[in-house]
Amino acid sequence: MTDHVKSLSPAQAAPGLDDVIAAETGLCLVDGAVGRLVLRGYDLHALADWSFEAVLALLWQGLTPAEMTEAEIRHALGTARCRLFAKAEALLPATDDLSPVEALRLLLSSLADAERMPHHILAVAAAPVFAAAIARRRAGQAPVAPDATLGHAADFLRMLRGDLPGAAHVRALDTYLVTVADHGLNASTFTARVIASTRAGLISSVVGGLCALKGPLHGGAPGPVLDMLDAIGSEADIRPWITAALARGARLMGFGHRIYRVRDPRADVLKGVVGSLRADGTRIAFAEQVEAEALAQLAEKKPLRPPETNVEFYTALVLEALGFPRDSFTNVFAVGRMAGWTAHVLEQEAQGRLIRPQSRYVGPMPGHASAAG
Structure with missing residues (x-):
């Protein structure tokens, strides 16, 4: 939380919601004044050597019906990636006229909110399978099937490049995914939490997060x-x-x-x-x-x-x-940020309150409108 919090009367508005606290979370602290990023009690620098799966275990802790270890998450994600590959193959032709992020939106939207697999596992596993397949199709290459025995970062690179990546490259991507896993109540995470507050479901919520990320002021830099x-x-x-x-x-x-x-x-x-x-x-x-x-x-x-x-x-x-084409950068970011989106959605669902802020009307009143006419 920031110390510089605005106290607004009902008649005041804060364009952009700068410094307005809209949620309480145990997931992430972004302190812009001193340049500090904390995830669940750990400074980012302390997490830099963690695997992406270990950070998922940290973020999901206490938010899922069953606690999962790093190893259990790695196994579950590997199994889910393999299961999702057939869906990617079937839908890829429908993405040919779309941008990479629009293609990812289409593929993620094909996942059912009624899916029996835990939705947080489903969403995180789907992102690299779909992102890699989209990038390869745009390069005129066939998609590469996942390898359930590999870690998330290693398999993502392998599905993108077609061969087993070296340890330095796997470590680099793992660190990148950890670094962007969560960043407080940014535009896409806030969007995901708003959708989650309606009880629309986790898949619908993270698709909404991706739609917000598509905007050049958030995910396109x-x-x-x-x-x-x-x-x-x-x-x-x-x-x-x-x-x-x-x-x-x-x-x-x-x-x-x-x-x-x-x-x-x-x-x-x-x-x-x-x-x-x-x-x-x-x-x-x-x-x-x-x-x-x-x-x-x-x-x-x-x-x-x-x-x-x-x-x-x-x-x-x-x-x-690492070999990612630059038009796929937003999708790669989404692979990492899926960790934060899913955790925030789970946290919002546990809180169970609909997000419904107020707006301040600045248009004409009925009497003035009729007089002007």
Whole structure:
């Protein structure tokens, strides 16, 4: 929770709901003032070496009918991935005219709320199966069937690339999925909780979360980071390109965050991941030069509150190095955020109260409307 909470009278409104507390949760604390992200009592940095399955066990603790260990979740997800593959194969032709995130929306929407498999397992297992199959079809390749014996991150990479990934790449993706697993009451998570509060069901709720993530102001930033690096082109052009961009008031992609007043803690975790992938090519070294120059010029231009590197900058570098096409980045993000969406939906369902905020009417009253006519 933030200490800067607005106390509103019924007649006041807070556009964007900035600093308005709309829920109490035991899942995630985002403290933008000091740059801290806490999941269930653990700082993000303490979770960076955990597997995605271990973080799922942490987030789901106390919210499901039966507690599951990391190993049990890994087994359940592997079984579910294999079960869901046939559905992906059958529906892929219907995605050809859709964007990748729209294709993922279609496939997730095909899951039944009446499905007997626990819905939190179903949703988390479906996301990488569908995302990998969508990416391969867009590349003109056949989908790759899951391997139930692999961990979630390893199988996701294998389904995407067609071969068994190396340990460094699996570790990098696992860390990325953990890093983006939950981030408080962001737009997509809030959407999922609102839907869950109507008792629509977990699948409907996470589909709604994905629809909110589709918006470019929420889930579309990593790809443009690579577009920026492409536009800069060479080391010699870094300084003049950034200078010209700031002079015309353009936003530098991958810098600044609406919540964090200091450095995004997720950026620090992913910077370590980027370091482990640097040997795979020169792009990362070039990006690090871009980052250093951007931070220097931003600090000079805005000395009182210079924008810091955010999670999207390093997300772009990590996912590109792992072989994900940039138009699939939002879907990969959804694979990780499915952890938070499912946990928040389960928590909201346990609370059992319909979310129904008030609005302030600013239109004409009946008497004024008739007089104007």
